Amino acid sequence: MSPQISTDAPGTSASDQLTGRVVLVTGAASGIGRAIALAAAQAGARVVVSDLQPEGEQTARAIVDAGGEAFFVPCDVADAQAVEHLVAETVNHFGQLDVLVNNAGISGGAQLAHQLEVDAWDRVIAVNLRGPFLCARAALPHLIAARGAIVNIASTYGLIGAPLAAAYCASKGGLINLTRQLAVDYGPQQVRVNAVCPGYIDTDMGGGRARLGPAGQAxxxxxxxxxxARQPLGRQAQAVEVARVVVFLASGAASFMTGSVVTVDGGCTATFNHGS
Structure with a gap:
């Protein structure tokens, strides 16, 4: 017997795609995560903003000041106890959890594999792969009840080999296949799990650029x-261009999408020349 298709999915206009939904976004203090949190709120969601950095409070405040509902919970996604607390706070505050966006991630710097410290490798894997697993593990009982969704923010570096990024490539490649695996296990419970792979986005991931000083930043x-500029569309994207895709995947408009890996990369993975 085929599962019934819900007829009460949110609408697809920009203002109501996520109406009535509770969306938890990790790594939402800045960059893509902040843009996702703001876009989810604009689409009607009540948003839980999480990040290890206290600036996440500013993201939540921006949503509230614009008339939305949001609050901030600090969390290190690599810490299982902290993640359990994050999900518990979400459900205690809003009474439900419908969408998990696993966005928190770190780059780990640029080194050849034989020069990479084991502790540095472990930290990248802990944040970028263990973190999404822990968040999914804690959230899934609630997502099953809600027939909800997970959107994992992976990377084009999870699809290709990129220079000086052994840990990052490995972590994002693992996250892509974790996405597919969770889609297989939880599809029967009507939980959808998809991944987004951003390319060149105009953000300062982890604040690395900010630590370089004016000349280094430039x-x-x-x-x-x-x-x-070498990519087909010839430019970097703005974070909101990724956020719009995430909102779509989280919403009822993507009701028959699960296990999908969606590139938002200006065409870079469609070409041989990926830059350096």
């Missing part, structure tokens, strides 16, 4: 823009 930005 040089780093110039390199990124030059690499992005």
């Amino acid at each position: 040089a780093a930005q110039t390199r990124r823009e030059a690499n992005a």
Whole structure:
């Protein structure tokens, strides 16, 4: 017997795609995570903003100031106890959890594998792969009840080999296949699990660029823009361009999508030249 298709999914206009839903976004203090939290709120969701950085409070405040509902819970997603607390706070505050967006991640720097410290490798894997697992593990009982969704923020570096990024590539490749595996296990419970792979996005991941000083920042930005210019669309994206795709995947508009890996990369993985 085929499962029944829900007829009360949220609408698909920009203002009501997530109406009535509770969305938890990790790594939402800045960059793509902040853009996702703001876009989810604009789409009608009540949002739980989480991050290890206290600036997550500013994201929540921006949502509330715009007339939405949000609150901030600090969390290290690599810490199982902290993640359990995060999900418990979400459900205690809003009474439900409908969508988990696993966005928190770190780059781990740029080194050859034989020069990479084991502790540095472990930290990247802990945040980028263990973290989404822990968050999914804690959230899934609630998502099953809600027939909800998980959106994992992976990377084009999980699809290709990229220079000087052994730990990052491994973690994001693992996250992509974790996405597929969870889709297989939880599809029968009507929980959808998809991944988004951003390409060159105009953000400062982990604040690394900010620590370089003015000259270093300018040089780093110039390199990124030059690499992005080689892609078919010829530019970097703004974080909101990723956020719109995440809102779509989280909403009823994507009701028959699960196990999908969606690139938001300006065409970079469609070409041979990925930059450097």
